Amino acid sequence: MTDLRRRRAVQQLFVAGAAGVANAAGLALPLFVRDARAADAPLFPYGIASGSPTATSVVLWTRLAPATSGEGGPGPGGGDAVAAAAAGEVPVTWEVAADEAFKSIVARGSDVARAGDAHTLHVEVAGLEPSRWYWYRFAARGQRSASGRTRTAPAPEAAVARLDFAIASCQRWDHGHWAAWRDAAAAGASPQLDLVLFLGDYIYEYASPPNAVRAHTGGAATTLAGYRDRYAQYKTDPLLQAAHAAAPWIVIWDDHEVENDYAGLQGERLQPDFAARRVAAYRAWWEHMPLPHSLRPLSANGGAATIHGRLDWGTLARLQWIDDRQFRDPQLCPRADRGGGSNTVPLRDCPGLVRETARTLLGAAQERWLAEGWSLAHPWNLLAQQTLMARFTREAVSERALPGTDPAAMQGRYWTDGWDGYPWARQRLLSVLAERKVPGAVVLGGDVHANYVADLRVDPDDATAPFVATEFCGTSISSRGSSQSSVDAALRFNPHIHYGRSQERGYMRFALTKDRLEADLRVVAQPNDPASAVVSAARFVVEAGRAGAVRAG
Ligand code: FE
Ligand code: CA
Numbered sequence: 001m002t003d004l005r006r007r008r009a010v011q012q013l014f015v016a017g018a019a020g021v022a023n024a025a026g027l028a029l030p031l032f033v034r035d036a037r038a039a040d041a042p043l044f045p046y047g048i049a050s051g052s053p054t055a056t057s058v059v060l061w062t063r064l065a066p067a068t069s070g071e072g073g074p075g076p077g078g079g080d081a082v083a084a085a086a087a088g089e090v091p092v093t094w095e096v097a098a099d100e101a102f103k104s105i106v107a108r109g110s111d112v113a114r115a116g117d118a119h120t121l122h123v124e125v126a127g128l129e130p131s132r133w134y135w136y137r138f139a140a141r142g143q144r145s146a147s148g149r150t151r152t153a154p155a156p157e158a159a160v161a162r163l164d165f166a167i168a169s170c171q172r173w174d175h176g177h178w179a180a181w182r183d184a185a186a187a188g189a190s191p192q193l194d195l196v197l198f199l200g201d202y203i204y205e206y207a208s209p210p211n212a213v214r215a216h217t218g219g220a221a222t223t224l225a226g227y228r229d230r231y232a233q234y235k236t237d238p239l240l241q242a243a244h245a246a247a248p249w250i251v252i253w254d255d256h257e258v259e260n261d262y263a264g265l266q267g268e269r270l271q272p273d274f275a276a277r278r279v280a281a282y283r284a285w286w287e288h289m290p291l292p293h294s295l296r297p298l299s300a301n302g303g304a305a306t307i308h309g310r311l312d313w314g315t316l317a318r319l320q321w322i323d324d325r326q327f328r329d330p331q332l333c334p335r336a337d338r339g340g341g342s343n344t345v346p347l348r349d350c351p352g353l354v355r356e357t358a359r360t361l362l363g364a365a366q367e368r369w370l371a372e373g374w375s376l377a378h379p380w381n382l383l384a385q386q387t388l389m390a391r392f393t394r395e396a397v398s399e400r401a402l403p404g405t406d407p408a409a410m411q412g413r414y415w416t417d418g419w420d421g422y423p424w425a426r427q428r429l430l431s432v433l434a435e436r437k438v439p440g441a442v443v444l445g446g447d448v449h450a451n452y453v454a455d456l457r458v459d460p461d462d463a464t465a466p467f468v469a470t471e472f473c474g475t476s477i478s479s480r481g482s483s484q485s486s487v488d489a490a491l492r493f494n495p496h497i498h499y500g501r502s503q504e505r506g507y508m509r510f511a512l513t514k515d516r517l518e519a520d521l522r523v524v525a526q527p528n529d530p531a532s533a534v535v536s537a538a539r540f541v542v543e544a545g546r547a548g549a550v551r552a553g
Contacts, residue, residue, distance in 0.1 A: 041067035043143040046232060047241030048136070050150035051249040051290030053195070054311065055130040058150050058248055061290035062138050063235065064119040066090050089114050092140040094123050100135050102147070113140070118228045120287040122296075130155040131314070148245035151194060153313055160314035161513060164191045167384070168507040169254070169446025170201040170476030173234055174212035176527035180477045180506045181243035183522055183534035190509065190520070193247040197321070197384045199446035200254025201479065202285070203230045213528050222277050227284030235288065239530060244290075251289045252307055252321050254386040254447055257281055261341020261417050263330045268339045279303030308366055310373055317380035317440070317512060320373055324386045327363025331416040332356070341417045344394060347410040353423060354410060361422040371432045379514055379544050380440035387418045387447035388473045389426060390454035390497055394490045397461055412493070418448070430458045433468040440544055441469035442517060448473060449481035450502035451521050453540055455548045460496050467547035472519055472540075474508040475501070478527060498549055504537055517542040518552070 042065065049061040066088070095108040107127070113119040121138070128134065131154040137147040154160045166184050184193060205227075208216040221230045234240065255261050258281040260268050267274030282297040282305050297305040310320040331340020333350035347353055360367060374381050393412030414420035433441050443456065452473040457465045475481065481502035491500050499521075506523040519540040526532035539553035 041065065043141055044138065044145040046235035047244055048138065048145050048148045049244035049249065049290045050136065050148055050247075051251060052292055053151065053153050053248045053250075055153045055155045056128050057124060057126045058128065058134070058152060059290045059292050060094060060096075060121070060123040060125060060136050060138075060148075060150070061244075061288075062092075062121050062145055063232070063288065064090055064092065064113045064121075064140060065232075066113070066119060066141075090119060090140055092121060092138055094121075094125075094136065094138045096125055096128075097135045098132070100147075100149070102135060102137070106134065118284070118287050122291060122293055124292050128152050131158060131160070146241070146245060149192075150248045153311055154316075155314065156312045158314040160316040162191075163195070163313050163316055163512040164193050164509070165195040165197060165512070166193050166507055166509045167197045167199055167444045167446065167472070167474045168477055169199040169386075169474060170256075170449055170479040171234070171240070172201070172204045172256075172476070172479035173237075174204075174206075174208040174214055174216050175476075175480050176213050176478035176505060176524075177530035177532070178237055178239040178477055179524045179526075179530055179532035179534055180522065181237075181239040182530075184507055184509070185239070185242040185246040191511070193509065196243065196247050196249040197319075197444060198249055198251045199384060199444065199474070200252055200386045201256040201447065201476075202251070202253070202289075203227070203234050204256045204479070205230065205259055205281075221281075224280040224284060227281050228287065231284055231288040249290060250309075250311070250319070250321060250384065251291070252323060252384060252386065253282075253285055253325065255325055255341075255417075257285045258325070261331070261339060262325065263328050263339060263341075264326065266330050266339050268341055270337065270339055275303075308369065312375070312378070315378060316514060317382055318373075318375035318378045319382045319384065320370060321384035322362055322366060322370060324361050327366055328361045328422070329359045331421050332359075333416060340421070343417070344413055344415045346395065346413045350414075350416070351410060353414065353416075353421065357424045359422055359424060361419065361425040367425070367428065370429065374432065374436060374438040374441070376436065376439065378439065380442065380512060380517065381438050382442050382444060383469075384444045387445050388452055388454075388471075389419045389443045389445060390452065390456060390471050390473070391423075391426075391460040391494065392418075392420060392452075392490060392497065393493050394486075396493050427458060430456060430468050434458050434466070438468075440517075440542075441547065442542065443469050443471040443473075444508075445471065445473040446476070448502075449476040449479050450487060450500060451475040451504050451506075451508070451523075451537070452497055453499040453519070453521075453538075453549045454494075454497040457496065460494075470517075470542045470547050470549050472508055472510075472549070474521075475504050475506055475523075477507060478505055481505075498540075498551065499538060501537065506534060506537070515544050517544075519549070 046063040090113040098104040138145040205221045207219040297303040334340035395413040397411040454471040455467040456469040504523045511518040523537040540549040541552045
């Protein structure tokens, strides 16, 4: 028994004792049944989470590790192998309190963790009061989970003074540690976060290279068992667990929850069996996120799932989140025998980028849903999506790259997996903002492993056109970025991008009021050190009614 395992066993015995007391007090906790072997196997090694809040409900999540041998819990095969061996259902109770000490229980219930869902739970707690903080925890087999803090959204008509939220993305396990999450979870100088928006790349599907900071367990995830084990490994990180326990999350996926740079049902290497892989990956993603049962992907219909959504934060802001992977057209101009990802092309060699005007990143239905969803009644419209929306050319553009279709006038060099690979889809989206005069449009993104702050015009090269939105594309929690010199070389061709730093790891936090949005770019000093300091690299402000970011520190 390692020191860590011994310490866990002691902790669990302590918790079991507490559960016994609670049971005597009349709570509907399971009977205290355990043996010495079970005491060595924490039942809740993956932590807890909450998310998908509305004004009256929230989803509570956990995953159990019902060990059947002395070496249960996380680790190689710890997910599916153990779950399958358990071959059973584990009754679980949950409770929600109005206070951190769980003295005032406002809701409780029971559920069953099933092997068929990797023993994950998605408890939809309804009937809660708007704009309130709650605490929650689970219990099973005489063990109790950690407790978490969550909240409901304000009522739609409620006047709200302030929203504190964060955006984060791209937590590649084998690229570094996650001190950023400690900072996000902490109640420090800043108010605690009301909401975390996770914008994709929660896991990475790859096998780890030999020089990894900490290695992925197992090879590349391609099957349901493989994805479950990958989530299980990521979920053991105590800093990630702390961030989940601190606030509700709204989650969307990007590519690595399935495979790098996939597009719809096309894999990176054009694998004939990619559809089955996507079904497995979407299923495992749902299992491990605090999402309602209604979002559980079905194996039929290619495992399709509707993950876009919207939420009004009182009268302060409308938040919308979208899916740029499932419904996109394939990237243009791929390399031989490949899907279209990981590819940067000169526009003159890929004229389809500007000629194929109907190509879509969101799919027609979602594009329409978004176009109709902007609010003219809120001072702020936040769009949580996956990647950098600002035009980012790596070669000079002296005239407008769009909408010209003369090859001689086609300028710039673009990464085809991002919005630059779908310039007409981007123009349609931004044109809606301009035509409807959508107030306070702020685009939030991730994916590119760099901090970018940008002002968005319908035509980025028309210096006389007004800005229609402000963009904050947050860097990765841990995934490595490109060289700063390559970013610097490109920034001079993209004057609408104020800030571009690819060597920063971290996340962005925001304070939103009726009058202004304040952005704080939180950066990890030592990405290989879980105890690293996290500091503010820059601050920006957006004033209500005036699109565009202004450096504030
Ligand atoms: Fe990433
Ligand atoms: Ca990505």
